[in-house]
Amino acid sequence: MGTLSVWSKRPGDVADPRHASTIGLLVAFARSLRRAGVAVPVDSVVQYVRAIEAVGIDRRDPVYWAGRTVLIHRHEDVPTYDRIFDSFWFGGSLGSDPPPPSPEDLSDEESHDEDDAMSSDGEPPRSLAWVSYSDIDQLRRKDFAACTPEELQEISRLLHATSVRALQRSRRMIRSRRDHGRHDTRATMRRTLRSGGEVVRLMHREPTSRPRRVVLLCDVSGSMEPYARALLRFLHVAVAGQGRVEAFAVGTRLTRLTRQLASRDPDAALRLAIERVLDWSGGTRLGEGIGAFNDRFGMPGMARGAIVVILSDGLDRGDPTLLAGEMARLHRAAHQTIWVNPLKASAGYEPLARGMRAALPHVDQFVEGHSAASLDDLLGVMAAG
Amino acid sequence: MVSEDSGKPGRGSFAVPETPDEVRRALESHGYLADDGLATAIFLAMVLHRPLFLEGEPGGGKTEVANALSRWTGGELVRLQCYEGIDVNQAVYEWDFARQLLHLRAAELRSTPGGGPHDVRIVEDELFSERFLVRRPLLRAIAPSTERLAAPVLIIDEVDRADDEFEAFLLEVLADYSVTVPELGTFRAEEPPLVVLTSNRTRDVHDALKRRCLYHWVEHPDFEREVAIVRLKAPEADEQLARQVTAAVQTVRGMGLYKAPGVAETIDWAQALAALGSSELDEATVRRTLGSILKYREDIERVSDGDLVGLVEEARRRG
Numbered sequence: 080m081g082t083l084s085v086w087s088k089r090p091g092d093v094a095d096p097r098h099a100s101t102i103g104l105l106v107a108f109a110r111s112l113r114r115a116g117v118a119v120p121v122d123s124v125v126q127y128v129r130a131i132e133a134v135g136i137d138r139r140d141p142v143y144w145a146g147r148t149v150l151i152h153r154h155e156d157v158p159t160y161d162r163i164f165d166s167f168w169f170g171g172s173l174g175s176d177p178p179p180p181s182p183e184d185l186s187d188e189e190s191h192d193e194d195d196a197m198s199s200d201g202e203p204p205r206s207l208a209w210v211s212y213s214d215i216d217q218l219r220r221k222d223f224a225a226c227t228p229e230e231l232q233e234i235s236r237l238l239h240a241t242s243v244r245a246l247q248r249s250r251r252m253i254r255s256r257r258d259h260g261r262h263d264t265r266a267t268m269r270r271t272l273r274s275g276g277e278v279v280r281l282m283h284r285e286p287t288s289r290p291r292r293v294v295l296l297c298d299v300s301g302s303m304e305p306y307a308r309a310l311l312r313f314l315h316v317a318v319a320g321q322g323r324v325e326a327f328a329v330g331t332r333l334t335r336l337t338r339q340l341a342s343r344d345p346d347a348a349l350r351l352a353i354e355r356v357l358d359w360s361g362g363t364r365l366g367e368g369i370g371a372f373n374d375r376f377g378m379p380g381m382a383r384g385a386i387v388v389i390l391s392d393g394l395d396r397g398d399p400t401l402l403a404g405e406m407a408r409l410h411r412a413a414h415q416t417i418w419v420n421p422l423k424a425s426a427g428y429e430p431l432a433r434g435m436r437a438a439l440p441h442v443d444q445f446v447e448g449h450s451a452a453s454l455d456d457l458l459g460v461m462a463a464g
Numbered sequence: 465m466v467s468e469d470s471g472k473p474g475r476g477s478f479a480v481p482e483t484p485d486e487v488r489r490a491l492e493s494h495g496y497l498a499d500d501g502l503a504t505a506i507f508l509a510m511v512l513h514r515p516l517f518l519e520g521e522p523g524g525g526k527t528e529v530a531n532a533l534s535r536w537t538g539g540e541l542v543r544l545q546c547y548e549g550i551d552v553n554q555a556v557y558e559w560d561f562a563r564q565l566l567h568l569r570a571a572e573l574r575s576t577p578g579g580g581p582h583d584v585r586i587v588e589d590e591l592f593s594e595r596f597l598v599r600r601p602l603l604r605a606i607a608p609s610t611e612r613l614a615a616p617v618l619i620i621d622e623v624d625r626a627d628d629e630f631e632a633f634l635l636e637v638l639a640d641y642s643v644t645v646p647e648l649g650t651f652r653a654e655e656p657p658l659v660v661l662t663s664n665r666t667r668d669v670h671d672a673l674k675r676r677c678l679y680h681w682v683e684h685p686d687f688e689r690e691v692a693i694v695r696l697k698a699p700e701a702d703e704q705l706a707r708q709v710t711a712a713v714q715t716v717r718g719m720g721l722y723k724a725p726g727v728a729e730t731i732d733w734a735q736a737l738a739a740l741g742s743s744e745l746d747e748a749t750v751r752r753t754l755g756s757i758l759k760y761r762e763d764i765e766r767v768s769d770g771d772l773v774g775l776v777e778e779a780r781r782r783g
Binding site: 135 | 564
C-alpha cells in the first residue's frame with residue numbers, strides 16, 4: 080500500500096494528525112464527500128478526526144477504513160466514498176494546492192475541452208466536482224415544470240384525496256382492554272392497589288390493528304412517460320402519508336425512492352426523486368427490475384405480508400419467463416399483488432403484451448391507473464387489502 | 465495516540481486495544497476471522513465508545529461478531545432480538561407480576577386491622593422496588609445485576625425488523641446509555657456497553673440512529689479467509705474438503721440465485737460432508753447435500769440441472 084500522496088507533498092506539517100493543517104485536510108475531505116451527495120453530519124467529521132488520530136495516518140488502509148466506518152452510513156454511498164477517497168488522497172486536486180502530475184497524466188493527452196465531463200479515454204474526471212454515473216445510464220433528467228396545467232390540476236385533486244388517510248397508521252399501538260388480548264400486568268397491579276390489594280379484575284391489552292406495509296414499484300420506462308410524472312406524485316402522496324410505504328422506480332435498474340419522496344414538500348420530493356432516477360424514460364426490463372427488488376429487499380423481508388403494487392403498462396423488453404418467475408416469487412411472499420396498468424382503461428384493451436401476459440397469473444388485482452380517480456380507487460383497494 | 469478516555473485500567477485480562485491489527489489478532493484467537501475493515505470498525509467502536517452498525521447479507525457472521533467480542537473482553541453477552549411490535553416490556557424491563565401479587569397477599573396477612581393509608585403507601589413502595597423488577601436486555605446491558613470485570617457486549621439483532629417507534633427509543637438509550645423506570649428512577653451505565661446493531665436491510669433504518677453509530681458493511685470473505693473460517697468452525701472437515709467446499713460455494717454465489725449461500729452455509733456444508741465421510745467433493749454427494757447451502761427449490765434445481773460436473777471439477781481444481 081502506498082503512502083498517501085498528500086503526506087509526501089507536505090512533509091513536516093501533516094505528519095502529526097493533530098496538526099491544524101491535517102485537521103483542515105480531513106475536514107476538506109468530508110466536505111468533498113458532502114459535495115458528492117453523501118450526507119455527512121458535523122458530528123461525524125469530529126468523530127473522523129478522532130478516528131484518524133486513533134488509527135494513524137501513515138498507511139492507506141487504516142485511513143480508508145476509518146473514514147468509511149465513521150463518515151459513511153449507507154451501503155449505497157460506498158462507491159462514492161471510494162471514488163472521492165482515491166481522487167482526494169491520490170491524484171485529486173486539493174483546492175489551492177495544484178496536484179502533482181501523475182505518470183498517467185504525463186503519458187495521456189490532456190483533454191482541453193472545458194466542460195468535458197469525461198476525459199478522452201472514458202475515465203471519470205479527476206476533479207472533485209462530481210459527475211454521476213452518466214457513462215452507464217442514459218441520463219435524461221426531467222424538469223417538472225414541463226408538466227401540463229391539466230396534469231397538475233389532476234394531481235392536486237389527488238393530493239387532497241381523502242382516502243389517503245386509509246394508509247395512515249394508528250399512533251398508539253397498544254391499548255388497555257378489560258376482556259381480551261394479552262394480559263397487562265402493570266394495569267392489573269395498579270387496579271389491585273386501588274382496591275386495597277384485592278385482585279378485582281385482570282386487565283388485558285391488545286394491539287390495535289396496523290395497516291400492512293405497502294410497496295410501490297413504478298415503471299419509469301419510455302412507454303410510461305405520459306403517466307410516470309403523475310404516478311410519481313401519487314407515490315409521494317402515499318409515502319409522505321406516514322403509512323408504512325416503500326417506493327421504487329423500475330426501469331433498466333431498480334432505484335429506491337422512499338427517502339426522496341418522504342419530504343413533505345411535494346416539489347422538493349419530486350425533484351429529489353427525479354434526480355435520483357438515472358434511467359428515466361429509458362428501456363424496461365421488468366423481470367430484472369422485480370428480480371432485483373426481490374433479491375435486495377423483497378425476500379429479506381420487505382415483501383413479506385405486504386401489499387405490493389406494480390405500476391406499469393407491462394410493455395417489457397426483457398425475457399417474459401424471467402418476469403413470470405420473479406412475479407411468482409413475489410406473489411408467494413406478499414400478502415397481495417396489485418398491478419396498475421394505465422392502458423387498461425382504453426377501450427378494447429387486452430393484456431396482449433408478452434410481459435403483461437406473463438405476469439397476470441401472479442397478480443391478485445388488475446386495475447387501471449390512468450387518472451386521479453382511478454388512483455383514488457387504487458388507494459381504496461390498498462386500504463381494503 | 466489514543467485520547468485517555470478509553471477505559472479504566474485493570475479490567476481483568478482485557479485491555480483496550482491500541483491498533484486495529486490488535487483487534488484482528490484478538491478476535492482471531494477467540495474464533496473470529498475479521499478482515500481489515502471490520503477490525504478497524506470494531507477498534508473505533510471501542511475507542512470512540514460508539515455503537516457499531518453492521519449491515520450485510522444474512523449468514524455473513526454479523527451476529528457472531530458480538531459472540532467473539534464477548535469471549536474476548538469477558539463482558540456478558542446481552543442479546544436483543546428485534547421483531548415487529550417489540551416494545552419496552554420486552555426490551556427494557558417488566559414487573560414480576562406473580563411475585564408482586566404474592567407479596568401483596570403476604571402484606572395483607574401481616575397487616576393489622578385498621579392499618580391506614582400509610583400502610584398502603586409502604587406496600588406500594590415495596591411492590592415497585594428493584595426486587596420485583598425483571599431486567600430485559602437493554603436494562604441488563606446498562607445496569608448489569610452481576611459484577612463483571614468488563615462492560616457487557618450488547619447485540620441488538622435485526623433492528624430493521626422493529627418498528628420505527630422502537631428505533632426512536634433505541635436512539636434515546638444509545639445517546640447517553642441510560643434508561644428511566646418511572647417508578648424507580650434513572651439507571652445510567654457506569655461504563656458504556658459495547659453495542660453491536662445488525663440489519664438485513666428489509667427497510668432503511670432511520671438516519672438519526674445510523675448517524676449515532678459507526679457503520680460497516682459485511683462482505684462475503686475472500687477465498688483464503690473463508691477456507692480459514694471453515695477450518696476453524698468445522699475442524700472435522702480436512703483441508704482439502706474445506707478448500708473444495710469453499711471454492712464450490714463461491715462459484716455458486718456468483719450464479720445469481722434467489723438466496724446466495726452465506727458463510728454459515730459453507731460451514732454447514734463442510735460439516736455435512738464430513739459427517740458423510742467425504743474427504744473431497746463428488747457429483748453424487750454434492751447433489752444429495754445441496755440442501756445444506758441452498759434453501760429455495762428453484763435454486764437447487766438451477767444448480768443441480770446446471771453444470772454440476774463442471775462445478776465439482778472447478779472446485780477440485782481450486783481445492
